Amino acid sequence: MTNQTGTRTTTGTLIVKGTVALIAALLLFAPFLFQDVRSLEVAARICIFIVLVASFDLLIGYTGIVSFAHTMFFGFGAYGAAILLKQMGPGWTPVLLGAVAGVAVSIVFAVAIGLLSLRVKAIFFAMITLAAASVVLVLASQLSHLTGGEDGITYKAPDLFKPATKLLTDADGKVLKVFGVRMNGKLAAYYFVFASCLVLFLVMLRFTVSPVGTVLKAIRENEARAEAIGYRVVAYRTFVFCLSAAIASLAGTVYAVWLKYTGPDTALSFAIMIDILLMVVIGGMGTMWGAVIGAVLLTLAQYYLRDLMGAASAALEGVPILPELTAPDRWLFWLGIIFILLVYFFPKGIAGTAMEKGARS
Amino acid sequence: MIMSVPSLSTRELTIRFGGHVAVNAVSCDFHPGELTVIVGPNGAGKTTYFNLISGQLTASSGIVTKDGTDITRLSPSARAGQGIGRAFQLTNLFPQLTVLENIRLAVQARAGQGWRMFRPVSQFRGLTEKAEHYLERTRLTALAHQTAANLPHGDQRKLEVALLMAMEPDIYMFDEPTAGMSLDHAPDVLDLIAGIKSDPTKTVLLVEHKMDVVRALADRIIVLHNGELLADGDPAEVMSSQIVRDVYLGNATEETA
Numbered sequence: 001m002t003n004q005t006g007t008r009t010t011t012g013t014l015i016v017k018g019t020v021a022l023i024a025a026l027l028l029f030a031p032f033l034f035q036d037v038r039s040l041e042v043a044a045r046i047c048i049f050i051v052l053v054a055s056f057d058l059l060i061g062y063t064g065i066v067s068f069a070h071t072m073f074f075g076f077g078a079y080g081a082a083i084l085l086k087q088m089g090p091g092w093t094p095v096l097l098g099a100v101a102g103v104a105v106s107i108v109f110a111v112a113i114g115l116l117s118l119r120v121k122a123i124f125f126a127m128i129t130l131a132a133a134s135v136v137l138v139l140a141s142q143l144s145h146l147t148g149g150e151d152g153i154t155y156k157a158p159d160l161f162k163p164a165t166k167l168l169t170d171a172d173g174k175v176l177k178v179f180g181v182r183m184n185g186k187l188a189a190y191y192f193v194f195a196s197c198l199v200l201f202l203v204m205l206r207f208t209v210s211p212v213g214t215v216l217k218a219i220r221e222n223e224a225r226a227e228a229i230g231y232r233v234v235a236y237r238t239f240v241f242c243l244s245a246a247i248a249s250l251a252g253t254v255y256a257v258w259l260k261y262t263g264p265d266t267a268l269s270f271a272i273m274i275d276i277l278l279m280v281v282i283g284g285m286g287t288m289w290g291a292v293i294g295a296v297l298l299t300l301a302q303y304y305l306r307d308l309m310g311a312a313s314a315a316l317e318g319v320p321i322l323p324e325l326t327a328p329d330r331w332l333f334w335l336g337i338i339f340i341l342l343v344y345f346f347p348k349g350i351a352g353t354a355m356e357k358g359a360r361s
Numbered sequence: 362m363i364m365s366v367p368s369l370s371t372r373e374l375t376i377r378f379g380g381h382v383a384v385n386a387v388s389c390d391f392h393p394g395e396l397t398v399i400v401g402p403n404g405a406g407k408t409t410y411f412n413l414i415s416g417q418l419t420a421s422s423g424i425v426t427k428d429g430t431d432i433t434r435l436s437p438s439a440r441a442g443q444g445i446g447r448a449f450q451l452t453n454l455f456p457q458l459t460v461l462e463n464i465r466l467a468v469q470a471r472a473g474q475g476w477r478m479f480r481p482v483s484q485f486r487g488l489t490e491k492a493e494h495y496l497e498r499t500r501l502t503a504l505a506h507q508t509a510a511n512l513p514h515g516d517q518r519k520l521e522v523a524l525l526m527a528m529e530p531d532i533y534m535f536d537e538p539t540a541g542m543s544l545d546h547a548p549d550v551l552d553l554i555a556g557i558k559s560d561p562t563k564t565v566l567l568v569e570h571k572m573d574v575v576r577a578l579a580d581r582i583i584v585l586h587n588g589e590l591l592a593d594g595d596p597a598e599v600m601s602s603q604i605v606r607d608v609y610l611g612n613a614t615e616e617t618a
């Protein structure tokens with residue numbers, strides 16, 4: 001069967017979409033399903049990274065643009081909100097202004113980089129984004145009176161998100177518990193993250209199937225022919241670069257509000273860029289679903305592989321060599337192995353490869 | 362005979378690659394309602410001449426005009442917007458997209474809808490219907506949902522032509538459209554070209570080697586050799602002239618070599 005946009009529906013596609021729907025449901029009910037602080041931390045991080053990876057995929061998977069500046073844009077949004085929350089005190093105005101400022105700075109940078117270098121070879125473009133990101137990283141640590149340097153900035157979120165805020169109260173005026181979950185500011189903060197990310201993701205999803213989305217794919221497939229049939233390739237590339245930068249910046253603002261802390265490690269470092277790259281490769285480029293799957297898998301591995309290995313190591317106590325191999329300190333080694341196996345068995349990422357599989361129904 | 366303003370014209374059009382002059386001071390006018398066949402041996406500069414007109418290459422000197430307007434420095438997309446359409450000698454498609462998606466892209470560009478981003482493309486019924494119309498005309502309907510890369514060579518060549526048709530340009534440029542096509546496919550394409558030729562507002566440029574095709578379609582023939590315009594005129598006269606015989610027998614005087 002073929003739908004209107006001409007994409008083929010395979011059993012693989014159904015499985016991928018089903019998995020994504022399940023993930024969405026788990027994230028929606030996360031505060032009720034996983035009632036501990038760390039799990040909620042993981043769930044919020046997954047929401048943010050889904051948006052971050054999906055916006056990066058607009059570049060690399062849909063248009064074929066390789067950029068290493070994605071965390072830079074994420075950082076603009078995060079630092080925008082962080083600096084203003086610190087200077088103006090908690091409230092919605094600094095969040096809003098921070099979001100606007102982050103998006104504005106991101107678009108200025110994206111237009112500048114785009115116009116300067118989207119005409120040149122892909123490799124030069126990638127190098128220039130790398131250089132820009134490095135400069136911004138250095139600047140962030142130098143301008144320590146504004147950014148807090150290496151230590152970053154700690155600040156308060158809007159009052160609604162304070163753990164002490166009571167969203168609902170019971171008869172005694174205490175915070176109401178629903179299914180054992182406190183209806184407090186922490187819960188509000190999580191749903192702020194969830195809703196913002198859902199909206200951003202749906203906007204991107206709709207964008208990818210719009211006429212502009214089809215042009216981006218055409219540019220990825222055959223830039224010269226896209227130009228020859230009448231599309232101004234440079235304009236489209238600059239546009240999508242700006243759009244993905246703006247969305248990354250908004251994700252940064254949301255993350256800054258959630259964490260109540262912004263520093264190089266949470267918003268600017270190249271480690272985040274590498275995470276994004278791994279997620280997009282694991283999940284599969286050129287499908288928004290891949291971003292979801294990649295972000296979930298890598299974040300879960302980063303948070304829980306060590307625990308899992310600790311348990312395995314303890315269980316294998318007394319067996320020769322094995323406890324040694326599964327020692328929690330070796331988690332990065334195992335992550336590497338898993339990554340290599342994934343790339344080997346899913347050359348187009350999990351979503352990309354799965355969607356090609358299965359009988360055409 | 363009084364001729365209208367040429368729809369397309371090149372004046373002293375020249376391009377050099379290092380020391381090699383691939384197109385050398387070619388001046389030629391093309392008119393609506395006229396189908397001009399361009400012939401010349403391999404490496405004569407036919408494809409390069411096309412690239413200069415549709416903008417894939419920019420001239421070293423000389424000018425290209427469309428309806429009297431200078432377009433020599435415009436980008437390929439701007440020239441497409443001006444009504445210059447081009448099919449390529451080497452198949453040049455969007456390989457991982459379906460046949461329908463390939464054609465719809467050309468339709469969408471022509472309709473100026475390429476910047477719409479708030480509605481799914483599936484809601485633009487007009488674009489899809491027009492794409493389906495061109496699928497029908499190029500007899501590709503049965504393959505609509507195949508990926509372009511998976512088509513047999515002959516059907517890829519047809520899709521190449523379909524993309525040009527869907528652009529609905531004023532100037533149609535075909536670069537050996539039937540090369541490598543089987544005998545049962547070639548007539549589909551030749552019928553299409555004959556159909557365009559019957560429209561008095563369209564200008565057609567066709568690079569073609571097959572003599573029966575040339576005879577059937579050409580209103581006029583120009584001969585390129587070593588980048589120079591060697592002959593220009595009535596098909597029967599040009600084909601029987603000494604100069605063309607010399608070129609095709611390979612013993613023309615080669616001053617430029």
Ligand SMILES: Nc1ncnc2c1ncn2[C@@H]1O[C@H](COP(=O)(O)OP(=O)(O)OP(=O)(O)O)[C@@H](O)[C@H]1O
Nearest residue numbers: 378381383401402403404405406407408409410450
């Ligand atoms: N981009 C380029 N750089 C260098 N030389 C080029 C370039 N494009 C074309 N040429 C040279 O220009 C000459 C003309 O080539 P062109 O492809 O226009 O010939 P043609 O008449 O189309 O031949 P054919 O019948 O084989 O298609 C050739 O010698 C070719 O090597």
Ligand SMILES: [Mg+2]
Nearest residue numbers: 407408409450
């Ligand atoms: Mg050629």
